[in-house]
Amino acid sequence: xxxxxxxxxxxxxxxxxxxxxxxxxxxxxxxxxxxxxxxxxxxxxxxxxxxxxxxxxxxxxxxxxxxxxxxxxxxxxxxxxxxxxxxxxxxxxxxxxxxxxxxxxxxxxxxxxxxxxxxxxxxxxxxxxxxxxxxxxxxxxxxxxxxxxxxxxxxxxxxxxxxxxxxxxxxxxxxxxxxxxxxxxxxxxxxxxxxxxxxxxxxxxxxxxxxxxxxxxxxxxxxxxxxxxxxxxxxxxxxxxxxxxxxxxxxxxxxxxxxxxxxxxxxxxxxxxxxxxxxxxxxxxxxxxxxxxxxxxxxxxxxxxxxxxxxxxxxxxxxxxxxxxxxxxxxxxxxxxxxxxxxxxxxxxxxxxxxxxxxxxxxxxxxxxxxxxxxxxxxxxxxxxxxxxxxxxxxxxxxxxxxxxxxxxxxxxxxxxxxxxxxxxxxxxxxxxxxxxxxxxxxxxxxxxxxxxxxxxxxxxxxxxxxxxxxxxxxxxxxxxx
Numbered sequence: 001x002x003x004x005x006x007x008x009x010x011x012x013x014x015x016x017x018x019x020x021x022x023x024x025x026x027x028x029x030x031x032x033x034x035x036x037x038x039x040x041x042x043x044x045x046x047x048x049x050x051x052x053x054x055x056x057x058x059x060x061x062x063x064x065x066x067x068x069x070x071x072x073x074x075x076x077x078x079x080x081x082x083x084x085x086x087x088x089x090x091x092x093x094x095x096x097x098x099x100x101x102x103x104x105x106x107x108x109x110x111x112x113x114x115x116x117x118x119x120x121x122x123x124x125x126x127x128x129x130x131x132x133x134x135x136x137x138x139x140x141x142x143x144x145x146x147x148x149x150x151x152x153x154x155x156x157x158x159x160x161x162x163x164x165x166x167x168x169x170x171x172x173x174x175x176x177x178x179x180x181x182x183x184x185x186x187x188x189x190x191x192x193x194x195x196x197x198x199x200x201x202x203x204x205x206x207x208x209x210x211x212x213x214x215x216x217x218x219x220x221x222x223x224x225x226x227x228x229x230x231x232x233x234x235x236x237x238x239x240x241x242x243x244x245x246x247x248x249x250x251x252x253x254x255x256x257x258x259x260x261x262x263x264x265x266x267x268x269x270x271x272x273x274x275x276x277x278x279x280x281x282x283x284x285x286x287x288x289x290x291x292x293x294x295x296x297x298x299x300x301x302x303x304x305x306x307x308x309x310x311x312x313x314x315x316x317x318x319x320x321x322x323x324x325x326x327x328x329x330x331x332x333x334x335x336x337x338x339x340x341x342x343x344x345x346x347x348x349x350x351x352x353x354x355x356x357x358x359x360x361x362x363x364x365x366x367x368x369x370x371x372x373x374x375x376x377x378x379x380x381x382x383x384x385x386x387x388x389x390x391x392x393x394x395x396x397x398x399x400x401x402x403x404x405x406x407x408x409x410x411x412x413x414x415x416x417x418x419x420x421x422x423x424x425x426x427x428x429x430x431x432x433x434x435x436x437x438x439x440x441x442x443x444x445x446x447x448x449x450x451x452x453x454x455x456x457x458x459x460x461x462x463x464x465x466x467x468x469x470x471x472x473x474x475x476x477x478x479x480x481x482x
Contacts, residue, residue: 045139045225045363046337047287049278050355051271052101052229054094054147054177054236057297057305058327059312060264068308069261070247073272074291074331081289081333082380083345088421089295090352092318092325092396095122095149095174097294097352098231102130102163104356104371107395108418108478112150114397121174123158124150129368131356132164135227138365143167143221145214146207146231147177159189169213170231171206177233180240182206187213200240207232207242211270218277225363232270235263237301242266256302275333285336288362288380292352293328296320299402306404315456319405321396321419321428322456332380340382348379349421351392391422393478398434412444420474424451427461427471439475447471 058064061071063078090100091107099105099112102124107113116122124130132142144165150158151172160168171177172186181202184191194204214230221228239259246265248258271291278284297310298318305317316322330350332338354373360366361375372393378384396417406413409430416431418439429445431437439445445468447461461468 046334047221047226047228047283048135048359048362049228049230049274049287049289051274051289051291052098052146052231053267053291053293053329054231054233055295055298055318056235056264056267056293056328057308057310057312057317058314058324058329060235060297060308060310061329063331064329065312066308066310069264071264071268073268073275074329077271077275077289077291077333078331079343080335081331081343082338082341084330084332084348084350085345086347086349087292087328087330088326088349088351088392088394089293089328091394092295092321093400094236094294096395096397098149099124101294101352101355102132103128104131104353104368104373106351106353106372106393106478108393109370109372109480110353111482113395113482115400116174121150121152121158123152124163126157126162128163129356129371130163131359132160132227132229134164134356134360134365134368135225135363136164136166138360138363139225140363141166141221141224141226143214143217143226144170144229144231145210145217146170146229147174147233148172148231149174149177151176161188165229167217170210171233178236178238180206180233180238180242185209200238205243207234207266207270211273215273215277218274218281218283222281222283227359230270230274232267234267234270235260237298237303239263239301239303253307254302254304257304257307260303261308285334288332288334288337290330290332290355292330295328296325299404313455316408317402317405319396319400319402319413320408321394321417322408323426323454324408325405326394326419334380338380338382341380346379348376348386349389349392350376350379351389389422391420391474391478393474394419395436395479397436418475418479420471420478421450422471422474424449425467425471426450426456427468427475428456429472429475436479438479439472443472445472 061074063075089097091097093115095115100110142165181197184193196203239256241259245262248261296318297305311324314324316324357367357373358376361377374387378386401413412430416436419428426448429443432442446459448456
């Protein structure tokens, strides 16, 4: 994991120091909130708030078994909303997972299919529909606050405002978001400097500043339907603590674990602040709030996910295609719109590339052709016919490696891989090398019965060759060469 010096260098993007008034080249306006605020709210269009945690394991919230880390506001959100037990990120690492969430395309179709190389980000191509462009076309104000991750060298070929977000404040690049005390953050297309920050310390904690901007967006958006994506870097490595470790300061734990716990509880507090702000501004009944994570728990910067049992009963970690690497918390709350499903849980199988179709459905917008998701609106509301996927699909290209992840994958921790889930079955396949090839006889495919073996302990591939052939067929059908 890069240290703060590297994080700062990535954030500066090799451009040198810009003045406080420096503007990135673009014809697009910076944060156009006040103009959009003049429009009246369209009746029947709910607001959407997506809180996307970074490297957040399935078992890191109390309602899903966590005992060492306290998450009271997320747990309360689950009691007041609908909790999905079988929900998935779209990839085992963040860049492809987030790209799939935004575009509604799974890993075999999405243009971003791996984390970026060390020399720069992988841009999201211009012109591809996203959740934000779909909702913006339906009259929504759209804001993203936190980590974008698809930026690049300036002039930037992949700014949030080119993908439907009228408002943006936070980290432009994948590598810049690894700094919790950044020297500057991007406000639309202008840099906002944070004086005094250096290394892993400073007077200004980046997530606090980002959170304040997100709350301001809520206050300014009472008269127009909005999409707010809160993509704070918590609890991603490095283990640079928030200003205080709170209840964990005196714990007899290793410092990285104490900091990690404080990061998770800090994120929990932000969730509470967002829900409180919606209620104060009279938006509680009109807003669907989702809390989820972009992939499984990490073990970087000295953090030990097993110490916290971060993946619960699941096998695997960030970068694995076993359940622990891709199954994530997914909690949805809207007191009025989801009154029928309040306080319930569902085993409906879903993945983040369903969100574009879901939001379009609820907003009365058209789903772009060629996307891979299905609307969850009937599951959210408890009304209508629920459609199910024939299969869910994941792919993994080169994405780094950590000791526990390699141990789970045997000697294939750096190999390309794919997985599918269909009904009770889950298949995990490994290519013979790092390059993704058509899944054929050279691939090693494992098969698990998820109805009996959620921990993926017993490989049944040799006993069910017909099911393995079906899984291989799904893997072949899902992949389209970029």
